[in-house]
Amino acid sequence: MIKITNLQKFYRTEEVETVALNDLNIHVQEGEFVAVMGPSGCGKSTLLNIIGLLDDLDEGSYVFNNVEVAKFNERKRSDLRKHNIGFVFQSFNLIDELTVFENVELPLIYTNVPAAERKKRVEEVLEKVQIMHRRNHFPQQLSGGQQQRVAVARAVVNNPKLILADEPTGNLDSSNGNEVMNLLTELNEAGTTIVMVTHSEHDAKFSDRVIRMLDGQVIMETTTV
Amino acid sequence: MIKIFIKSAFRNLWKTKGYSFLNIFGLAVGITAAALIFLWVEDQVTKNDHFPNKKDIYVVKSKQKYDGATYVFQATPGPFAKAIADDIAGIKHAARLDWGQNFLLTVGDKAIFQRGSYADPALLDILSVEYVQGDRRSAFSELNNIVLNESTAKRFFGDEAAVGKTIRVNNDESYTVSGVVKDFPENSSFKFDWIIDFKKYQLANPWLENWGSNGLITVVQLEPTANLSAVNATLLDFAKAKTNGEVTFYQNFLYPMTRWNLYDVFDSDGFEQEGALKHIRLFSIIAWVVLLIACINFMNLATARSEKRAKEVGMRKVVGAKRYTLILQFLSEALISAAFAVMLAVGLIYLSIGSFNSLLNTNLTVDLLEPTHLYFLGGILLTCGLLAGSYPAFYLSSFNPLKTLKGAKQKAGTAGFIRRGLVVLQYTASVLLVICTVIIYQQIQHTKNRDLGFERSQVINTSLQGNMAKHLDVIKDQLKATGNIEDVGVSDNNLMDIGSNASGFDWEGKDPKSQILISILNADDDFIPSLSMTLHDGRNFKPHFTGDSTSVIVNATLAKMMQADGMVTGQTLHWNNELHTIIGVVNDFMFNSVFSVNPEPLVIFPTNYEYGTLYIKTKAGVDLPETLSQIERIIKANNPEYPFEYRFLDETFNSKFTSVVRVQNLASIFAVLSIFISCLGLFGLASYSAEQRAKEISIRKILGASIGRLVGMLNKEFILLVSLSCLIAFPLGWWFMHDWLGSYKYRIDISWTVFLLAACLAILIAVLTVSSHAWRAATANPTKTLKEQ
Structure with a gap:
């Protein structure tokens, strides 16, 4: 599903150029659950952003679903993103001014799903993450675990082929963290490919494969099963 | 501490150059706009302030009733001034003057048109004029004396003494310069290049002895102790009393100089209304609003930027900054910005005042050292600086340091x-x-595009003056012979400014009680064709008025007052003990006010005056510069002493x-x-x-x-x-x-x-x-x- 070859990414300021990702190669199969680990600043979030088409790559090739997407313009990327990729962030990134229902509904609005269909699908997914009873609450009225469940619901409401999770349990206690990890595992078992960046060895155990990075390069890959 | 404030203020301004510029520029534009308007307001409200007796100076107004409406004029008869000065207690001086004349003054080969008046010498006492040469006693000792203002004297005699020198007036008479007085400032109701004793005018105009002919301005200075209402009570029926009840069609009152410029508009009941004051007030309000908006904007942009500085505030608080030091810091930043804005505004005012003046036809000047101007700018600096700085100062300094450092947003609340x-x-x-x-x-x-009832394009106006009247037929023939001129008409008053009117007209079937004020124009037989006017009924005057000496033409408005269908040819008008036969009705054309729906009633008399206006109608598509030079050549050949000056009728119309x-x-x-x-x-x-x-x-x-x-x-x-x-x-x-x-x-x-x-x-x-x-x-x-x- 994802085939990244010889990826280079630099960050430039007026005076210095920092190499964020250096000659990186990654291959993710459809249906896989991959964890990316490494110390802070090693480039794992940058990699995730590039996979999610939120950031450009400077050199190299990125093939998504057999299509070369490295040179896609903003409109094409946005199009590909909203139909194929769901995101889960460490800090949930829910919109404070919208209710739980409205937050989850957003991706469907942007893919022009009709209102009745949207209602049905949002309710289904809220049931699935067991937050239906809080559908009219605002994010600040929920616990961290509940907010992350809403974020997961939002990520999957469009039935994406790929979910990108950036430290999804980083702001949660262990029991809430486990709940979220179980949710991701269920999704993976139902066929969704997941790439997750994490610091937690415990969370990494939920994945099929762990990619370890250092200074912008992959230094080791291990299979967990 | 202050040094640190100023330093960090400058650094912050510099760090966000774009925003700082917008902020400062916006305020500067606001200050500039307000300052220009306030300069104009200052000019308007201080008009005539340079006259030391301003509060005691009045003009005599005349109320006249026609057909139920009251008209207020500023015209008085010849004997009025002397009579009121003699009879009414409290009047210190009363002086007559005419409405101003453009005379050709000639010294050697220098001939220039200059504007001045015939006036009683007392006027110069009322206006406290200062003599630069000569003195009050000798200024009007001889009838053929002329008093010049300083710039006119300089124009003719340079730095030499002017008193005692001779000046030719209208190539007719010689006058001796008997005094030179200081020029009046720009914002003065009185402006003279020259003054000649009124007695000279009176000798040539015997009608000035008549209490029934209102044709002069009378200016009065009251004693400081005089009782205005008592004076006005006597004035009301003064003319009636002086003429033993013969002249009753007007009543008089004094109108103070302090109100000339701001009011001087009267409604149809004769009550005073706001004149220029209306506009002055409106634009003052707008100027304050613009200034206020610019000022609050300044504050707005600053609070909008506060998000970016929340962390800085938190950090400063953590390292021990007291709230008041933060407040001082933000206030000093705002004051420095406001100071920049004021400096920029001063530059903008100097840059824009020229265009502003030409736009408003004023002559405003900025004098930075003038205390009111300094206080104004200083006041704006402090007000804007403090007002604009206070909100961000108190708002930003109230941020909770812990929250801001963690990056939490401060809620906008009322600020939003x-x-x-x-x-x-x-x-x-x-x-x-x-x-x-x-x-x-x-x-x-x-209004500009309305049908005026006459053709105003391609008509050139020039004054009938000097010897032109004597050679009028020759001039007309020569002009037409060029092949470029269609017609040349003459009237005494320019039709955009017909100043004469009279009542007392009578006709058959007229309600004897109704008094109608009718405008009067004297014109020749080419007047109507030269302006492409059309006739509703009857005919035009015959060439040289052959058989038309008692004929008149009326306009349609008057004709319809006489008879509903306006077909009044053949009827007679009775006026001044004379009978006038109506030979034609001209379709209505607009004169004087272009904003009325219909013109006033008008009678056109067949009279050739020695002065007046020439209407030279050119043919379509002629070469204008060439035609103008032909006109100039012909007129100068017939009237060599006078410079040729002209104006297009279009321009006269537009000046309305x-x-x-x-x-x-x-x-x-x-x-x-x-x-x-x-x-x-x-x-x-x-x-x-x-x-x-x-x-x-x-x-x-x-x-x-x-x-x-x-x-x-x-x-x-x-x-x-x-x-x-x-x-x-x-x-x-x-x-x-x-x-x-x-x-x-x-x-x-x-x-x-x-x-x-x-x-x-x-x-x-x-x-x-x-x-x-x-x-x-x-x-x-x-x-x-x-x-x-």
Whole structure:
């Protein structure tokens, strides 16, 4: 599903150029659950952003679903993103001014799903993450675990082929963290490919494969099963 | 400490150069606009202040009733001044003067037209003129003396003494310069290049002995202790008393110099109305509003920037800054910005005052050392600095350091409400001014394009003067012989300015009780064809008035007063114990006021005067410069002593719009400025909003929102605000302009398209302003934004 070859990414300021990702190669199969680990600043979030088409790559090739997407313009990327990729962030990134229902509904609005269909699908997914009873609450009225469940619901409401999770349990206690990890595992078992960046060895155990990075390069890959 | 404040203030201004510039520039523009208007207001309200006796000086007004309406004129008869000075206690001086004349003054080979008056010597005492050469005693010792003002004396005699020198007046008589007086300042109601003793005028105009002929201005100075109401009570029927009840058609009263410039408009009941004061007040209010908006804008942009400085405030608090030191820091930043704005404004005022003067036809000057100007600028600096600085100062310094360091957003609360309210206020003012400007423009165009009843294009006006009347037939023939001239007509008054009128006309079937004021014009047989006027009935005068010495032509308005169908040819008018036969009715043409629906009633007499106006109608498509030089050659050949001066009738017509065009110009300047400043306000608010919503925008973008959709989302809020402004401005605009148009009888109907246009313009400008921010926010890298948040 994802085939990244010889990826280079630099960050430039007026005076210095920092190499964020250096000659990186990654291959993710459809249906896989991959964890990316490494110390802070090693480039794992940058990699995730590039996979999610939120950031450009400077050199190299990125093939998504057999299509070369490295040179896609903003409109094409946005199009590909909203139909194929769901995101889960460490800090949930829910919109404070919208209710739980409205937050989850957003991706469907942007893919022009009709209102009745949207209602049905949002309710289904809220049931699935067991937050239906809080559908009219605002994010600040929920616990961290509940907010992350809403974020997961939002990520999957469009039935994406790929979910990108950036430290999804980083702001949660262990029991809430486990709940979220179980949710991701269920999704993976139902066929969704997941790439997750994490610091937690415990969370990494939920994945099929762990990619370890250092200074912008992959230094080791291990299979967990 | 102060040094640190100033240093960090400068650094902060420099760090955000773009914002600082917008902020300072916006305030400077506001100050400039307000300052220019206040200079104009100052000029208007201080008019005539240089006359030491200002509060004791009056002009005599005359009230006359015709057909139920009261007219107030500023005209008095010849014997009036002396009689009131002799008879009424409390009158220190009373002086007569004429309405001003353009005389050709000649010294050697230098011949220049200069404007002056015949006046009683007492006028110079009333106005406290200062003699530079000669003195009050000798100035009018001889009848053929002439007093010059300093610049006229300089024009003819340079630095030499002028007193004792001889000047030819109108190539006719020689006068001796008997005094040179200081020029009056620009904003004076009296301006003379020369003054000749009124006695000289009286000798040539015996009608001045008549109590029934009102043709002069009478200026009065009261004793400081005089009782004005007692004087006015005597004046009311003074003429009636002096003529033993013979002259009763006017009553008089004194009108103070302090009100000449601001009021001097009277309604049809003879009550005083606000004149220029109306405009002065309106524009003062607008100037204050612009200044206030600019000032609050300044504050608005500063609070919008506060998000970026929240961390700095937190950090300063953590390292021990007291709240008052933070307040002082922000206030000093605002004061420094305001000082920059004032300095920039001073530069802008100097740069723009020239164009402002030519736009308003004024001669305003800025004198920075003038205490009022200094206080004004200093006052603005402190007010704007403190007012604009106080809100961010108290708002920013109240931030909780722990929260700001953690990056939590401070809730906008009332600040947000105020900011939105301000945008609504600004746009309301802008939309209102756009509506006013467009409607004033439409009204002017509507009137300019109306059918005037005569052809005003390609008509050249020149004065009939010197020997021209004697050679008029020759001049006409020679002009026509050029092949470029169609007709040459003559009338005593220019038809755009017919100053004479009279009552006492009688005709068969007229209600004996009704008194009708009728305008009078003396014209020749070519007058009607030269202006392409048409006849409703009857015929024009015959060449050289053969058999027409007692004939008259009336206009359709008068004809219809006499008989409904206006076919009055053959009927007679009785006036001044003479009978006049109506030989023709000319279709109505507009004279004097171009804003009336119909002209006043008018009688045209067949008279050749020695002076008057020539209407030279050129043929279509002629080479104008060539034709003008032919005209000049012919006229100069027949009247060599006089310079040839001309004006197009079009220009005379357009000068009727001077004051309304001035209002239009001021309104459009303020409309543009108001839009500009409103855009700054909106720009600030949009930047604030984009910052506030950066996280939301990023999330939406990640979830698939297109850039267009995000830009639309950010715009929506502002379009709503601007729409609200339109809703407030529409009724206000309608009300103002309905009231304004009410003062014109010939006027447009207010069209809804004006409101639509103003709304579209306001929304378009708002969208353009907001979209630059919205675009930047929508195209920013969302992951970067989320990381920063």
